[in-house]
Amino acid sequence: MDIDFKNVPKHYAARTHEKMEDVLMDPNGVGPSIHYYMIRGGKNQKNITVWEPGTVSGEYIKTYGHYHVGQLDENYDILFGQGIALVQKLAMDENGEMIADKVEEFKAIVTKPGNRIYMAPGYGHLLVNTGETYFVTADDSPVDFEERDPTSFPGHADYTLVKKMRGFAYYVVEHDGQPALKKNPLYKSIAKEDLDGLPVVG
Numbered sequence: 001m002d003i004d005f006k007n008v009p010k011h012y013a014a015r016t017h018e019k020m021e022d023v024l025m026d027p028n029g030v031g032p033s034i035h036y037y038m039i040r041g042g043k044n045q046k047n048i049t050v051w052e053p054g055t056v057s058g059e060y061i062k063t064y065g066h067y068h069v070g071q072l073d074e075n076y077d078i079l080f081g082q083g084i085a086l087v088q089k090l091a092m093d094e095n096g097e098m099i100a101d102k103v104e105e106f107k108a109i110v111t112k113p114g115n116r117i118y119m120a121p122g123y124g125h126l127l128v129n130t131g132e133t134y135f136v137t138a139d140d141s142p143v144d145f146e147e148r149d150p151t152s153f154p155g156h157a158d159y160t161l162v163k164k165m166r167g168f169a170y171y172v173v174e175h176d177g178q179p180a181l182k183k184n185p186l187y188k189s190i191a192k193e194d195l196d197g198l199p200v201v202g
């Protein structure tokens with residue numbers, strides 16, 4: 001076995017409440033100081049993500065969400081807990097640029113441990129912890145530990161559109177103790193959607 005320890009200090013990363021305020025349904029809501037933890041190993045070793053359970057003003061704890069630049073796809077293996085994946089593809093303008101507030105396709109996927117969720121190229125994705133325990137996944141996204149401009153290599157994650165729109169087209173909220181979806185009013189249209197049987201609340 002030939003393991004290089006050089007990048008070990010860069011493996012761990014945490015997403016704080018302060019950072020998540022960008023994309024929360026209620027940016028003034030009270031949440032845990034850290035929403036989720038990542039141990040980044042990359043394509044072969046995998047990236048492990050652990051979500052805290054709970055809600056912020058009724059919205060379940062989630063990952064920030066991003067789009068990949070270029071033709072990168074990835075798989076999320078659901079290891080533990082209860083969660084929902086949100087996937088969305090934005091409409092494109094005539095120059096092939098994504099239109100921030102027009103969704104071509106939106107999908108919610110209720111997951112179970114053992115499921116593998118495929119994130120196709122061009123589809124933004126985030127995952128939500130809807131249970132009372134940690135929610136844990138392993139994904140095979142490549143990781144780049146070098147200090148360089150992230151736009152200089154393909155497949156990097158683009159967070160800017162998610163930030164601009166304050167999250168995805170729907171928020172996952174607790175309603176009568178169960179997960180439900182609530183529309184993000186900043187989005188103008190959703191052409192096609194599959195909500196996996198989840199109710200939509202106003």
Ligand SMILES: [Fe+2]
Nearest residue numbers: 068074141157
């Ligand atoms: Fe990703």
